[in-house]
Amino acid sequence: MKKPYVIGIDLGGTNTVFGIVDARGSILYSSSIKTGEYQEVDVYVSALAKGLKSIIEQAGGSDQIKGIGVGAPNGNYFTGCIDFAANLPWKNRIPLARMISDSTGGIPVALTNDANAAAIGEMTYGAARGMKDFIVITLGTGVGSGIVVGGNLVYGHDGFAGELGHVIVRRENGRLCGCGRHGCLETYTSATGVARTAKELLIQRTDDSLLRKLEPENITSKDVYDAALAGDKLSVEIFEITGEILGEAFADFIAFSSPEAIILFGGLARAGDLLMKSIRRALDKHVLKVFAGKTKLLFSELKESDAAVLGASALGWEIKN
Amino acid sequence: MKKPYVIGIDLGGTNTVFGIVDARGSILYSSSIKTGEYQEVDVYVSALAKGLKSIIEQAGGSDQIKGIGVGAPNGNYFTGCIDFAANLPWKNRIPLARMISDSTGGIPVALTNDANAAAIGEMTYGAARGMKDFIVITLGTGVGSGIVVGGNLVYGHDGFAGELGHVIVRRENGRLCGCGRHGCLETYTSATGVARTAKELLIQRTDDSLLRKLEPENITSKDVYDAALAGDKLSVEIFEITGEILGEAFADFIAFSSPEAIILFGGLARAGDLLMKSIRRALDKHVLKVFAGKTKLLFSELKESDAAVLGASALGWEIKN
Numbered sequence: 032m033k034k035p036y037v038i039g040i041d042l043g044g045t046n047t048v049f050g051i052v053d054a055r056g057s058i059l060y061s062s063s064i065k066t067g068e069y070q071e072v073d074v075y076v077s078a079l080a081k082g083l084k085s086i087i088e089q090a091g092g093s094d095q096i097k098g099i100g101v102g103a104p105n106g107n108y109f110t111g112c113i114d115f116a117a118n119l120p121w122k123n124r125i126p127l128a129r130m131i132s133d134s135t136g137g138i139p140v141a142l143t144n145d146a147n148a149a150a151i152g153e154m155t156y157g158a159a160r161g162m163k164d165f166i167v168i169t170l171g172t173g174v175g176s177g178i179v180v181g182g183n184l185v186y187g188h189d190g191f192a193g194e195l196g197h198v199i200v201r202r203e204n205g206r207l208c209g210c211g212r213h214g215c216l217e218t219y220t221s222a223t224g225v226a227r228t229a230k231e232l233l234i235q236r237t238d239d240s241l242l243r244k245l246e247p248e249n250i251t252s253k254d255v256y257d258a259a260l261a262g263d264k265l266s267v268e269i270f271e272i273t274g275e276i277l278g279e280a281f282a283d284f285i286a287f288s289s290p291e292a293i294i295l296f297g298g299l300a301r302a303g304d305l306l307m308k309s310i311r312r313a314l315d316k317h318v319l320k321v322f323a324g325k326t327k328l329l330f331s332e333l334k335e336s337d338a339a340v341l342g343a344s345a346l347g348w349e350i351k352n
Numbered sequence: 353m354k355k356p357y358v359i360g361i362d363l364g365g366t367n368t369v370f371g372i373v374d375a376r377g378s379i380l381y382s383s384s385i386k387t388g389e390y391q392e393v394d395v396y397v398s399a400l401a402k403g404l405k406s407i408i409e410q411a412g413g414s415d416q417i418k419g420i421g422v423g424a425p426n427g428n429y430f431t432g433c434i435d436f437a438a439n440l441p442w443k444n445r446i447p448l449a450r451m452i453s454d455s456t457g458g459i460p461v462a463l464t465n466d467a468n469a470a471a472i473g474e475m476t477y478g479a480a481r482g483m484k485d486f487i488v489i490t491l492g493t494g495v496g497s498g499i500v501v502g503g504n505l506v507y508g509h510d511g512f513a514g515e516l517g518h519v520i521v522r523r524e525n526g527r528l529c530g531c532g533r534h535g536c537l538e539t540y541t542s543a544t545g546v547a548r549t550a551k552e553l554l555i556q557r558t559d560d561s562l563l564r565k566l567e568p569e570n571i572t573s574k575d576v577y578d579a580a581l582a583g584d585k586l587s588v589e590i591f592e593i594t595g596e597i598l599g600e601a602f603a604d605f606i607a608f609s610s611p612e613a614i615i616l617f618g619g620l621a622r623a624g625d626l627l628m629k630s631i632r633r634a635l636d637k638h639v640l641k642v643f644a645g646k647t648k649l650l651f652s653e654l655k656e657s658d659a660a661v662l663g664a665s666a667l668g669w670e671i672k673n
Contacts, residue, residue, distance in 0.1 A: 164509040178608070180501050180508075187501075187610020188485040189646055194607040197640045202600070203524060210640055279523070286515040287499070287608050289508020319518045319531055325510055 034097040036090055038083065038138075039344025040131070041145075042066065042103035044118035047079060050337075051090045052344035056156030058337055060086040072121040072130070080134035087135070099131060099140045100346025102148030102339055109190035111142050139350045145169065145339065147184055147193060149296045149331070150177025151349065152342025157332040158294050165292045166284055167331070168195065168277075170299035173209075174217035174224075180288055196221070200280050219276045222252035222299050228269050229255050240265035252299060259305055270305040277306070278313025285314075285322045292327040296338070300330055355418040357411055359404065359459075360665025361452070362466075363387065363424035365439035368400060371658075372411045373665035377477030379658055381407040393442040393451070401455035408456070420452060420461040421667025423469030423660055430511035432463050460671045466490065466660065468505055468514060470617045470652070471498025472670065473663030479615050479653040486613045487605055488652070489516065489598075491620035494530075495538035495545075501609055517542070521601050540597045543573035543620050549590050550576050561586035573620060580626055591626040598627070599634025606635075606643045613648040617659070621651055 036059070040049040043066060050061030062082045069075030087093050105116040111128025113119065128140040143151075150167040153159040159167070163182040169175040174196030178185040185192045196217035197210055205214020206227065218224050229242055229250050241258040242250060242265060259266035281293055299306070311328055318326075333341050357380070361370040364387060371382030383403045390396035408414050426437040432449030434440065449461040464472075471488040474480040480488070484503040490496040495517030499506040506513045517538035518531055526535020527548065539545050551568050554561065562579040563571060563586060580587035602614055620627070632649055639647075654662050 162509075164513075180506050181504055183502055185501050185609055188483075188612035189610055189643075191642050192485075192608065192610035194610075194640055194642070197607050198604040199600070199638070200523070202522070212638065212640070279520070283519040283604075284608070286518050287513065287605070288506055289510055289513035289515075291509035317520070317533065319515055319533070321512050321515070322510075 034095055036095050037097050037344045037347030038087075038099040039340040039342070039347065040079070040099060040101040040103075041148075041339035041343050042101060042106075042119075042127075043339070044104070048340050049079070049083060049086070050340045050344070051086050051096075052341060052347075054348075056333075056341055058340060060089045061340065062086055067120060070120050072125050072127075075121075076127075076130045076134050079131065083131075083135055093136055093138055096138050096347075098347035098350035099135070099138050100148065100151075100343040100349075101127065101131065101140060101142040102145045102343035102346075103127065103142060104145060106142045106144045106147075107190040108141065108143040108147070108184075108186050111140070113142075141346045141350050143184070143186075143346060144175070145342075146175030146296075147177040147186075148342035148346060149333075149338065150179055150184060150342075151345040152333055152338060153294055153296070153331060154179060155345035155348060156341055158329045159292060162291050164288060165290045165294060166195070166288065167294045167296050169297040170221060170295060171297040172222055174221045178288060179290075185288075195280070195284060198280060198283065200276055216276070216280050220273050220280075220299075225252040225255055225269060225273055225299065226250050228272055229266070232265060232269065236265070238265060242266060256302055256305070259302075267305065270302055271309040274306045274309030275313040278310040278315075279317050281310065281314050281326075281328075282317035282319070285326050286319055289322060290326055292329050294329045294331055296331040296333075301335075303330070355416055357416050358418050358665045358668030359408075359420040360661040360663065360668065361400070361420060361422040362469075362660035362664050363422060363427075363434075363440075363448075364660070365425070369661050370400070370404060370407070371661045371665070372407050372417075373662060373668075375669075377654075377662055379661060381410045382661065383407055388441060391441050393446050393448075396442075397448075397451045397455050400452065404452075404456055414457055414459055417459055417668075419668035419671035420456070420459050421469065421472075421664040421670075422448065422452065422461060422463040423466045423664035423667075424448065424463060425466060427463045427465045427468075428511040429462065429464040429468070429505075429507050432461070434463075462667045462671050464505070464507075464667060465496070466663075467496030467617075468498040468507075469663035469667060470496075470654075470659065471500055471505060471663075472666040473654055473659060474615055474617070474652060475500060476666035476669060477654060477662055479650045480613060483612050485609060486611045486615060487516070487609065488615045488617050490618040491542060491616060492618040493543055495542045499609060500611075506609075516601070516605060519601060519604065521597055537597070537601050541594050541601075541620075546573040546576055546590060546594055546620065547571050549593055550587070553586060553590065557586070559586060563587060577623055577626070580623075588626065591623055592630040595627045595630030596634040599631040599636075600638050602631065602635050602647075602649075603638035603640070606647050607640055610643060611647055613650050615650045615652055617652040617654075622656075624651070
């Protein structure tokens with residue numbers, strides 16, 4: 032009998048959310064534990080296994096489960112390990128896929144990073160259904176990417192491919208990135224990047240703005256978004272600048288893999304047309320002629336609160352038992 | 353019975369070279385016709401078919417031939433057509449794969465562009481044997497690329513993926529490219545780009561150089577190479593600058609697909625260590641930490657005179673009959 036469900040686990044620095052998902056992308060049962068409370072990974076996995084056991088029983092037992100997919104920072108699909116993730120309590124290399132499988136009586140587990148999980152989620156349940164070539168760009172605290180070529184996720188020879196937040200978009204006087212280099216896409220187009228642009232413009236310029244009522248150090252991308260919605264010109268311009276840099280970068284991504292679509296995912300994608308219009312304008316201006324007008328620009332179609340669990344769960348369908 | 357041979361056709365602006373190739377990458381019989389002499393594509397295909405018939409007979413007849421692979425400028429794998437190739441006598445869209453198949457009694461024909469053919473050639477007979485993830489960069493009059501991910505060539509949704517000569521490496525004051533945009537990789541690192549760098553430096557600077565004996569307008573990358581070999585400092589520096597820009601670009605390519613190797617192919621690759629040392633230095637400096645030291649930099653292992661025919665022929669093995 033075909034097993035009707037998969038489990039998705041979204042491992043974040045604060046919470047770990049997990050749920051039972053059916054083939055249509057509905058989350059039937061879900062639960063969560065607080066990642067940050069477990070200093071020892073063994074104790075964390077025990078707590079997770081307990082939570083999983085509970086929802087597995089609700090779903091009719093483990094023979095209903097085809098597989099478990101995990102989306103985790105620095106998760107490596109090939110090794111099933113998390114390697115030195117900065118925002119998690121456990122350092123070193125954690126063989127998480129094996130540990131979860133062992134603690135659930137041998138359900139097969141596949142693991143990858145958050146952005147790759149998002150891409151598989153879009154392909155299985157979302158905006159990329161039926162597509163074989165597309166790129167998901169995650170715009171959150173950082174910028175990540177999941178790249179699909181010919182229907183398969185691009186893992187590269189080491190499992191770490193798809194770091195498009197770290198292509199260089201400004202080679203001269205580029206912003207310092209958390210990775211130690213300068214000019215990475217993520218320093219301009221993440222939520223943090225938008226806040227940096229706001230701070231820079233407020234210093235460089237003298238025009239009036241709602242943002243001037245805030246402490247510059249505390250301005251967030253949400254503040255810029257709210258101000259833009261309220262008609263603040265400077266804030267609208269900040270999103271235009273952000274979109275323009277994304278459009279320039281997308282032109283290069285298209286020269287690489289010529290995707291049918293580029294899909295925006297994550298918190299900053301909520302900016303919608305504020306961002307998309309200038310991405311489109313910049314892309315049209317910068318894209319190589321042979322690709323002109325061919326690549327769709329889309330927003331994620333996964334419901335935001337469920338997206339990470341759905342994305343991870345989609346990996347569960349891909350497991351070869 | 354397994355068919356023991358394939359045919360490779362290298363369609364260039366001047367000559368069309370074709371040969372019968374065995375599974376080990378030996379060219380058993382070969383011949384050529386002059387592309388430029390045929391203003392009508394029908395007449396061209398008839399002449400090509402006559403040449404093919406002759407070598408097919410030498411090989412024991414068409415039931416010895418598994419397939420024909422064609423490498424051609426602007427060749428599209430999905431459609432089997434050549435689209436508006438600037439350097440060929442025939443304009444519009446030419447359904448070349450079908451025409452060649454029809455004129456050879458139905459031997460299956462696959463067609464792709466030159467750089468993709470080079471990549472399949474390296475995977476089948478050359479430096480990428482056994483690899484599943486690598487990139488071939490062709491350094492000739494232009495810069496092209498063939499990208500392999502998970503053992504498959506990246507064609508993109510439209511068959512035109514892999515235009516890495518046209519990623520933007522200089523966003524401010526970049527050189528004008530033949531594509532109409534500014535700052536493309538190929539404007540700096542093609543044979544033509546090397547000659548441009550030479551002309552620029554000779555104007556900007558006053559230091560002595562063997563290149564000053566030549567008419568600036570006539571300087572070629574070969575002149576720069578010869579001068580560098582003779583110890584000319586300025587010429588050595590020109591290759592270093594070229595290699596540095598390639599290394600910077602390679603760091604971005606690695607962030608995309610994390611290849612096991614990047615393989616240099618084509619005329620300018622003959623510069624060898626003159627180029628490779630500074631590529632390696634720049635790559636080590638610019639690559640994201642997670643990829644540091646992981647990607648091999650290699651030269652093509654296909655014999656140069658045979659490389660294009662071998663590359664095209666390798667496509668012949670891939671055809672699903």
